Structures are given as C-alpha cells and as structure tokens.
Amino acid sequence: YESLYHELYRPNKQIFLDGVMQSTLYGDAGYHESLVHPGMFAHSDPRRVAIIGGGEGATLREVLKHSTVEKCTMIEIDEMMVKVSHEYLKEWSDCSDIIGSAEWCVEDPRADVRYEDAVAWFTDRFSKDEDGDDGKEDVEYDEDEYKPFDVIIMDALDPQMKIPFAEVLYQDPTFLTSIYNALSDEGIIVMQLGDAPTINDPSDEIGRNTNRAKITELLGKVGFESMHVYEEFHSGFSLPWSYLVAMKDYSSRTNWYQNAAEVEAAIHYRIKRTYSGESALRFFDGATMMSFQVPNKGFETVYCRSHPTPEGCKNEGVFYTASYTNTKISSFEVKTSEIGEHAGRGVFAKVDIPKGSRIALDESVKSIYAAPSTVDLAFTFLKEFDEAQDLNAATAYLYGYGFVSLTYGMPSISVDSSIMTFVNHGCNGTHNMGPLNGGTKLTELSASLDSMPGDLRDEEYILHDIVSARHLPHLLGGGDFALCDIKAGEEILNNYLDFTANPDNWSKDLADLRDQCANKGTGIVKDYEDAK
Numbered sequence: 001y002e003s004l005y006h007e008l009y010r011p012n013k014q015i016f017l018d019g020v021m022q023s024t025l026y027g028d029a030g031y032h033e034s035l036v037h038p039g040m041f042a043h044s045d046p047r048r049v050a051i052i053g054g055g056e057g058a059t060l061r062e063v064l065k066h067s068t069v070e071k072c073t074m075i076e077i078d079e080m081m082v083k084v085s086h087e088y089l090k091e092w093s094d095c096s097d098i099i100g101s102a103e104w105c106v107e108d109p110r111a112d113v114r115y116e117d118a119v120a121w122f123t124d125r126f127s128k129d130e131d132g133d134d135g136k137e138d139v140e141y142d143e144d145e146y147k148p149f150d151v152i153i154m155d156a157l158d159p160q161m162k163i164p165f166a167e168v169l170y171q172d173p174t175f176l177t178s179i180y181n182a183l184s185d186e187g188i189i190v191m192q193l194g195d196a197p198t199i200n201d202p203s204d205e206i207g208r209n210t211n212r213a214k215i216t217e218l219l220g221k222v223g224f225e226s227m228h229v230y231e232e233f234h235s236g237f238s239l240p241w242s243y244l245v246a247m248k249d250y251s252s253r254t255n256w257y258q259n260a261a262e263v264e265a266a267i268h269y270r271i272k273r274t275y276s277g278e279s280a281l282r283f284f285d286g287a288t289m290m291s292f293q294v295p296n297k298g299f300e301t302v303y304c305r306s307h308p309t310p311e312g313c314k315n316e317g318v319f320y321t322a323s324y325t326n327t328k329i330s331s332f333e334v335k336t337s338e339i340g341e342h343a344g345r346g347v348f349a350k351v352d353i354p355k356g357s358r359i360a361l362d363e364s365v366k367s368i369y370a371a372p373s374t375v376d377l378a379f380t381f382l383k384e385f386d387e388a389q390d391l392n393a394a395t396a397y398l399y400g401y402g403f404v405s406l407t408y409g410m411p412s413i414s415v416d417s418s419i420m421t422f423v424n425h426g427c428n429g430t431h432n433m434g435p436l437n438g439g440t441k442l443t444e445l446s447a448s449l450d451s452m453p454g455d456l457r458d459e460e461y462i463l464h465d466i467v468s469a470r471h472l473p474h475l476l477g478g479g480d481f482a483l484c485d486i487k488a489g490e491e492i493l494n495n496y497l498d499f500t501a502n503p504d505n506w507s508k509d510l511a512d513l514r515d516q517c518a519n520k521g522t523g524i525v526k527d528y529e530d531a532k
Contacts, residue, residue: 010025012024012025012026012236013025013088013089013091014236015056015085015089017078017081020158020161021236021237022056023056023058023092023235023236024235024236024237025089025091025236026236027234027235027236027237028058028091028092028236029234029282029283030232030233030234030235030236030283031058031192031232031234031235031236031237031241032058032059032061032062033062033281033282033283033284034230034232034234034235034241034243034283034284034288034292035059035062035153035155035190035192035243036059036062036063036153036190037062037281037284037289038190038230038243038245038256038284038289038292039151039153039188039189039190039245040063040066040151040190041255041258041263041266041267041270041289042188042245042247042252042255042256043150043151043186043187043188043252043255044186044255045068045150046066046068046069046150046151046188047068047069047070047071047150048069048070048071048072048073048147048148048149048150048184049063049069049071049072049073049149049150049151049152049153050072050073050074050075050149050151050152050153050182051063051072051073051074051075051076051152051153051155052075052118052122052152052153052154052155052156052169053075053076053077053118053154053155053156053157054074054076054153054155055076055078055081055082055085056081056082056085056089056092056093057082057085057086057092057093057104057105057106058092058093059074059153059155060072060074060093060105060106060108060111060113061092061093061094061095061105063151063153064095064098064101064105064108064110064111064272065098065271065272065280065281066270066271066272067270067271067272068270069110070110071110071112072108072110072111072112073112073113073114073149074106074111074112074113074114075114075116075117075118075121075122076113076114076115076118077115077116077117077118078115079115082106082113082115086104086106093105093106095108096275097274097275097276097278097280098272098274098275098280099272099273099274099275100272101272118156119165119168119169119172119175122175122178122179122182123174123175123178125145125146125178125182126146126178126179126181126182127174127177127178127181128177128181148182148183148184148187149182149183149184149187150183150184150186150187150188151187151188151189151190152179152182152183152187152188152189152190153189153190153191154169154189154190154191154192155191155192156169156191157169158192158194158195159193159194159209159211159212159215160194160195160208160209160211160212162208166211167211169211170211170212170214170215171211171214171215171218173218173221173222176215176218176219176222177222179222180222180223180224180248183248184248185248185249186247186248186249186251186252187247187248187249188245188246188247188248188252189219189224189245189246190243190244190245191215191243191244192241192242192243192244193212193215193229193242193243193244194209194212194241194242195237195238195239195240195241195242196231196239196240196241196242196296196298196299197209197242197298197299197301197302198298198302199297199298199301199302201298201301201302202302202305203302203303203305203306203307204302204306205306205307213306215244216244216464219244219246219464220463220464223248224246224247224248224463225247225248225249225250225463226246226247226250226252226253226256226409226463227244227245227246227247227463227464228244228245228246228256228292228293228295228469229242229243229244229295229299229466229469230242230243230245230291230292230293230295231243231295231296231299232288232291232292234283240296242299250406250409251409251410252409253407253408253409254372254373254408254409254410255409256293256409257293257371257408257409258289258373259286259290259371260285260286260287260289260290261286262286262373263285263286263289263290264285264286267281267284267285267286294469294470295466295469295470297470299466299470300466300467300470303466303467304467310465310467311465312465312466312467312468313467315436315437315467324356324357324358324481325354325356325357325358326357326358326360326361326362327349327351327353327357327358327359327360327482328360328362329360329362329363329418329419329420330350331349331350331351331353331360332347332348332349332350332360332419332420332492333347333348333350333419334346334347334348334419334422335348337424337491338491339424339426339427339491339493340516340517340519341519342516342519342521343424343516344422345422346422346423346424346491346492347419347420347422347423347424347491347492348489348490348491348492349486349487349488349489349490349491349492350488350489351488352485352486352487352488353482353485353486354482354485355482355483355484355485356436356481356482357481357482358480358481359420359433359480359481359482359492360418360420360480363416363417363418363420364416364418364420364479364480365473365474366417366418367414367415367416367417367473367476368402368414368415368416368417369412369413369414369415369473369476370398370402370412370413370414370415371408371412372408372409372410372411372412374412375398375410375411375412375413376410378391378394378395378398379395382395397415398413398415399413401415401416401421401422402414402415402416402421403415403496403499403500404499404500404502404505405476406502407472407475407476408472411502414476420480420492423492423493423494424491424493424494425444425493425494425495425496425513425516425517426493426494426495427443427444427513427516427517428443428444428445428517429443429495430493431483431493431494431495432482432483432484432486432490432492432493433480433481433482433483433486433492433493433494434480434481434483434494434495434498435479435480435481435498436479436481438483439495439497439498440453440495440497440498442497443495443497444496444497444510444513444514444517445514445517447497447510449506449507449510449511450507451503451506452500452503452506480494496509496513497510497513
C-alpha cells in the first residue's frame, strides 16, 4: 500500500513566521487551491495577476497553472522567506510537472517576483490625488508596471494579527483604493480572512476580527460591486479557514455561480497539462466550487449580530419559520381573469386568506430555474439556427410566466411551477400579494420610463449581504405573502415591477405593462398563443 500511495507516508512539514503557522505540507493544496482558483475562475480571461505576499511560492504555483496567464507579479517583502522556502519547502514552489513552466516557479518566464513592500508598491503606482493625478508625468516609470491586473491575490498576514502592517492591509482606505485602481474593469481581488467564524462568535466589529469587519466595509466603499465569503477545512490549521472574493463588475457573479459541470469544463480548457499526465489540481474541482458558493451558518450568525442589524437579517420572508401561516396551493384555483379582456387566465382564492399569510409556500419553492448560461444559450440558438425555432415556445414560457433576476450576475429566469404562475399584475397598485415588506411602492403609472429605480436593482442589496448569499433560491421563490385580507373568490394579483430586475429592459417592460393595464396590449404568452 505504501508503494502505491507513497505521498501518504511523507513526513508533514510546517512553516512558522514570527511564531504563527503559515502553511503545512498536508494542507498546502487545500489552502492554496482554495485561495487562488475560485477567484481566478470567476474571471473569464485572467491574463495579468498580482500576488501580495505568498513567500512560500505556492500561490504563484497555482496561478501559473492557468494557461491564460501571461504575467504574474509577486510582491513579497521577505526575500529570506522565499529563499528558505525554496531550499527546505521545495514542494510549495515546484512547477517542474507543469508543461512549459520551470523547476522553481519563481523562474517561470511568466513570473515577476519583486522583493518590496506591497503596500508602497501599489500605492506609489495606483493611488490618485483629489484631482485624479497619479503622478506618472512627474517621474520616469515603466509603463508595464501601470497596466491593470485582472486578479490580485492577497496572501499576506492574517487579519486577526494585531500589528500595524496587518491594519494597513485591511483598514487603510488609500491602500485599498490603490488596489481597486490597479484592477481592470472586470478585475477581482481575493484574500484570506483567517479562521472562519462560528455560531458562537460575537460580531466581527467587537471581537478579534475587527480587521475582517473593516475590510468588507471598505471594499464596498471604494467601489467593488459584489463580495463573497467562503471557507474550507483542509488547510492543516486548527480551524476552518475563510476567504473573500470581491468583484469590480457585478456581472462576474455569473462565473462565480457556475454549476459543477461548467467549472469542470473551465478547468479542462484552462488548466495547463502536466508531464506526469496527472491533474494539476489536487483539491479544487467543480463540486468544491459549488460548496464555496454558499457561506456557512457561522458567517450568517456573526453577520446578523452586527449593530445596527443588517437589513438582510430583518427579512423574515427569507426564513421559513412557523410564525407565519401558509395558505396551501389547494386553496387557489385558475379561472378567466377579471382584470381585462386581454388578461387571459388568473388565480383566485377559494378561501379567506388573512393578511400576512404565506402564499402557497408548499409549491412556490419548486420553481423552474433557467441559469444565465441557459438563457444565453437559448437565445443564441434562436438567433443563429433556423432549426431551433421550436425554442420560441420555451422562451415565451420563460419570459411570459417567469421573472428575470440579476441575482446571479447576468439575467436568469425563474418560473413558478404551480398554478401561481398564472397570477396577473395588479394595475395601479391594486396587487394583494408580494414580498413581506410590500415590495416597491411604485406602480406602472408612477414609475419613470427613463431609468430603473435603485430599490428594484438586485445589485443594490446584494453587495455583501450574507443572508442573501445563503438564501438565494429563497429570494427567487417562496417569498410571497398576503399584503391584505383576501376574501374567497378574489383574484390574486402581484406587482410585476418587483420582477423587472434588468435595467436594460426597464423602459420596454414598463411601457408594456402600461399598455396591458390600458387594454392596449397583450402579454408575451397571449401573443404566442394567438400566433399559434
């Protein structure tokens, strides 16, 4: 057995810096692959990458496995750490099995290792004064050093360390603004956040994780549009380890939420081959990535202990508690709608429903979901292939009965799989069903055609809402309540403005609703059925 699996019988190695464990041989793959690859695959085409820290060389090793990478700049202040690691911890920086690389990752032609202070390096090159001047005209400079990076990976001190340099890394607005400026338009920053929170921890603001609380706040302030936290427990540390990914472009969420098969395909096409024929990745794969997409309960619990309480934690509609009665699907029926001659079918209550009751929770959680890649593929086929015109029925169904969301970055569509899919729009604020908080107060008449209101944009509330991140499927289905007492025989109506999440389609969708409410137009499904 030992001859077959000799790697199981190697002595473990551990490296400490100032008395703090940095890495272990047995935990090397778990830690470094979890640090690097989620953020790298969240970017569609990472060519220029920067590493802050990473003295052991393992973070560099993982970056160089991506065939898209043309240059990786590693800024490490401790040259001795790099040299000692190369001499005694060769496994961490061994690129000899990666086709086209070098025996020592530092000597890979794509690697550019700088023994400098990373804070000063980024601040000198990418900070701007109040007038937007970066000072490049005042000194001679290497133009290549000012090119933006697609991904920046911060593999430096743990945020729990109470030393001045750690506070600069995690709390200095000037440094974090420089990081933001150093990224391309679709740029991504990844960092480790130390040991993961548990349900027994206090809020980060008052515990030993003040740096973690501060950096999530600052990343939002400097302009990042989406943040994600995740953890894994195979790094060789005493506790699960946590990480954070922040994205400049909200649409990068689509890559973050790819399914396991999509991630596996991306790994196949992007990760470089090895001389041994073995996979270059020992820990990370599609299923692992999917486990990173949902923060653990500890993150949510600690987040909701913040003061003041985050809005997401107040959204009782997300949590399926027994405090709200549920009116089952059997209490509803489909009949011809009474709101207009072009409305078609409608849903009616068969029993009295008190205000605050959940509406058909038993069925609404079974929504049909079309991911962004599915939506994009369907419309690509329709556009490019005449043989695919039968897909018109599917797209009419999705758009006619479903609602578009940007929750996963690019447009996705969810359709209620029960008879509740026939619920119509309540014109001019006459809806009696919706989110627990009532949803938007706007109607198709009061809303402006010119621009979509901020409270209807998915990205407005999902920047760093850990509750939302843990309950995304619940946000897309199962969140409807009776907004008033509904009598038996009354038609159930919703406010379709709450389902219009895509700013690109706002004006058209709103105009269509106005026409339908004025009996001047019909919906997508009615148009399709009439055409058939």
